[in-house]
Amino acid sequence: MTHTLLLEIGLEDMPAKVIVPATEQLKDKVSTHFRDHDMPFDTIQVFSTPRRLAVKVEGLAEGQKDKTESVKGPAKRIAQDEEGNWTKAAIGFTRGQQASVDDITFQTIKDEEYVFVEKHIKGLSAEEVIQKLDSLLPSLSFPVSMKWGTHSYRYIRPVHWLTVLLDEKVVDMTLFDVSSGRETRGHRFLGQAVTLNHANDYQASLKEEHVLVDRNERQALIISQIRALCIQNNWKDPLDNKELLEEVTDLVEYPTAFYGSFSEDYLSVPENVLETAMADHQRYFPVRQDDDKSEFLPYFIAVRNGNEEHIEQVRKGNEKVLSARLADASFFYDEDKKLSIDDFVSKLSTVSFHEKLGTLYDKQERLTAIAHLLAPYFDMTDEQVGLIERAGMIAKFDLVTQTVNEFTSLQGEIAGIFAAERGEDRQVADALSEQYLPKSTDGRLPETKLGALLSASDKLDSLLSFFSVDMIPSGSNDPFALRRQAMGIVRIFKAFNVSVQLDELINAIAETVISVETKAAYMQNTPVVIDFIKDRVDQLLSSEEGLSDDYDVRKAVLESDQTDILALIDHAGALADQKAKAGFKATVESLTRVSNLAGKAGDEASLSTDLFDTQSEKTLYEAxxxxxxxxxxxxxxxxxxxxxxxxxxxxxxxxxxxxxxxEDPAVRNNRLALLKRIDDLSSGFARFDRLVIK
Incomplete structure (x- = not known):
């Protein structure tokens, strides 16, 4: 006979972004717990809402099977004296295993006889194994946690109830002083507390109390409701905003979609601002006409955490809130329209980028200098090269606009919009809007060469600048998102086929710096910066290039003398392709042997053909x-x-x-110098001695 387990943690409302990772953790931990305790089960399913994390395990075994273990004790010469009597060591050993000396047998291990006893271990019941979960539940990790009341423990939110049912029986457990029971809670406003008779009653009972605990069911309902509104009003489906859909799904327990409207006067505000005000600030879905033009319409779709009761009142309340938000946006945008780009740029010299790194204007000057150095590697037209100075020297102007001050996520995008409105070259405007891309590790990349150049230059400046003042990420601490920016450099160089030696590039950048101290810091930190960027190349090789299992290949390439990102990626791909081919093992073994001996050559080792006295070394030199x-x-x-x-x-x-x-030191050193020269040559491709060959 098998059982069904229901375990639910009831909490205060959690942030939407933590819910899915938390349920994945819960599922993994519970699954691992039962496997580690030899408790088979058929299926495991997780449920979640803003107020609960739950797991349901079906087909759970009745308990562990009894088992017998052969336990090793002391050697026979220690367990028995010369007359064959049992010693205290033997008696103590058997007593510790709940056995007697009559149960002792002997086994020979490596020419030595040892005492063994068979130990019978009774399996735990399902309930006993489940009770051990009480030490696992507090271990769920969250980006942030909190304390409440006078308690010392921390969790994502205060825990209010704990439901643990094995079929119809409550399993005694506690979590942060909250004892388990059979009661769960319905919707905060529309439902009541529910007493569950059986674990299988969970979903149906909560649905009666206006809680849809199945996240997939909840999201499917939201999608169907929104699509119905769009079909009814001839609107374009706004569900391509997957991130917003995911967030809204985890903000509600019982969704009801509705639509509202706002004044057409606000349509004069840039669409990016309107979308941000609605989607990012209010979690509304913006609406467009469902035709070729896809015109922005003065409507929005929202999802209520409740039913349709009093929906008209809810609609008016949401319209009032959005209207105030859009009024602010319109005011800031109109105020910004009164100033020119140069007016904004003049303010940058009064705004600090970082207390150790100067102003935003200084930042612009540095990234512009880098952009000029990088331009030849982007295969740009003369026209594009001619636009670098203007694009670079106005890149950060939108950071002092009131619009970006209110809608910080639109930095860059507002620069592009304002630049286009004020008559800047279209390519410059597009580049300004793309300068922060990608905004995440796997985010969208710039589409234009000028935008990619501006973005890469900005990110390179941030890396070199922060490293120069010893603000290097350590552990999980990365307040300036330097890892993400380094990954952005790697992805941009790969996407735009930028082949440049990083050490040479950094040296060139250092030469553009006026401060002697800063120049020295750039030069001193060059190896550290390159290793930091190589770590991101390693990440890309694992996640995007399919080399997650080829650790030795990644290590061999990344520890080479090569500093060209594009070359590192290509070399890793070539080595991975060659691993299964004939000749790979022999080639690697030869070059590894060279590398092992080359290390014995001194740094000043010099090679002289006059010291060759065998044909094989002459042939090798020619090769x-x-x-x-x-x-x-x-x-x-x-x-x-x-x-x-x-x-x-x-x-x-x-x-x-x-x-x-x-024996002759001169001949020996000359041969080592020959091997070192081969090793230096191969090290530009990969460290072959790091490869694992079978």
Whole structure:
């Protein structure tokens, strides 16, 4: 016979963004708990609303199976004295295993006999295993947590009830001094407390009290309601805003979609501002006409946490709130229209970017200098190059507008809108709107070269600037989102095929800095910055390039002397492709052997052909010169691999016929210098000694 377990944690309303991760944690932890305790089950399902996290386990075994374990004790020579009597060690061992000396058997392990007893372990019941969950539930982790009352413990929100049912029986547990029971709670305003007779009654009983605990069911209802409103009014489906849909789903327990309106006068405000005011600030879905023009309409769709009762009053209340928000937006936008871009730029020199890094105007100057240095690698037209100075030197002007002060998420977008309205070149306006992209690790990338250049330059400046004042992320601490910005650089360089050696680029950037101290800091931190960016390349190789399981390949490439992001990605792909091919193992073994011996050569080791006295070292030297010549050309990663694959037989012949560690120090050092030169060449591709070969 199997059982059904229901476990529900009832809390104060949680932030929407934590609910899905929390339910995933709960599911993983409960699943792992039962597996670790040898308790089979059929299915596990999670439920959630803003006020609850729940898990339902079906087909749960009645309990653990009894088992017998063979327990090892002391060696026989310790367990018995010379007359064969049991010693205190043997007696103590058996007593500790709830056995007697009569139960002792002997087994030989590595030529030594040891005492063993068979220990019978009675399996725990399902209820006993479930009770052990009380130490697991407090371990759910959240981005933020809080304390309440006089308690010392912390959780996402105060816990008000705990429901734990194994079929129809309450399992005794406690969570933060809250004892388990069979009672759960319905909708805060529309429902009542519910006493569950059986774990299987959970969903149906709460639905009667206006709570849809199945998140998928709740979201499907929201989607159907919104689509019905759109069909009824000939509006375009606004559900492409997946992020808003996910958030709204976790804001309600019983959804009812409705629509409201606002004054057409507000349509003069840029659509980005209107959308932000509605979606980001009020969690409303903006509405557009369902035709080719998709014109923005003076309506919105909202989702109420409740039923249709008094919906007209709810509509009017939401319209009133939105109207006040849009009135503010319209006022700020109209006030900003009175000033020119140059008026805003003049204010930047009075606004601090960071107390250690100067003003926003200083930031603009630095990123513009970087943009000029990076431009040749973006394959830009002369016209685009000519726009760099203007785009860079007005890049941050919208940060001092009242509109962005009110709607901070629109930084960049407002710059693009205002620039277009004030007659700036369209390419400049587009670049300004894209300068912060991507805004997340996997966010949308800039589409224009000028926008990509501006974004990469801005992010490079942030990295170099903050590293120069020793504000380097550590652990989870990254207040200036430098990891995200470094990932943005990596993705932009990959998307726009930007091939540049980072060490050379940073050196060039350092030369544009006036301050001697800052220049020195840039130079000193170059290796640290490059390693920081390489960590993001590693992340990209794992998540986007399909190399999550090829740890050795990523390590070999990222620990190489190569600092070109594009080359690092290409080299990793080439090595991963070659791993299963013939000749890979032999090539890697040869170059690894070279690397191991090259480390014995001093930094000042010099190579002289006059000291060659075997044909094999002469042949290897000639092969090296040919490889250096080939690799000096613009070869693909696969072609570069082929160069190393072709030199490996020559390396093997060298080792077969030449004693590297010769007695003559001059000859020995010369041969080591030859190997070091090969190792230096291969290290520009990968550290072959880091590869795992079978």
């Amino acid at each position: 090296l010169l040919k490889a250096e010549e080939l690799l000096a050309d613009d070869l693909s990663a696969d072609q570069q691999w082929q160069v190393f694959a072709e030199i490996h037989p020559v390396i093997d012949a060298f080792f077969d016929h030449t004693m590297v560690m010769a």
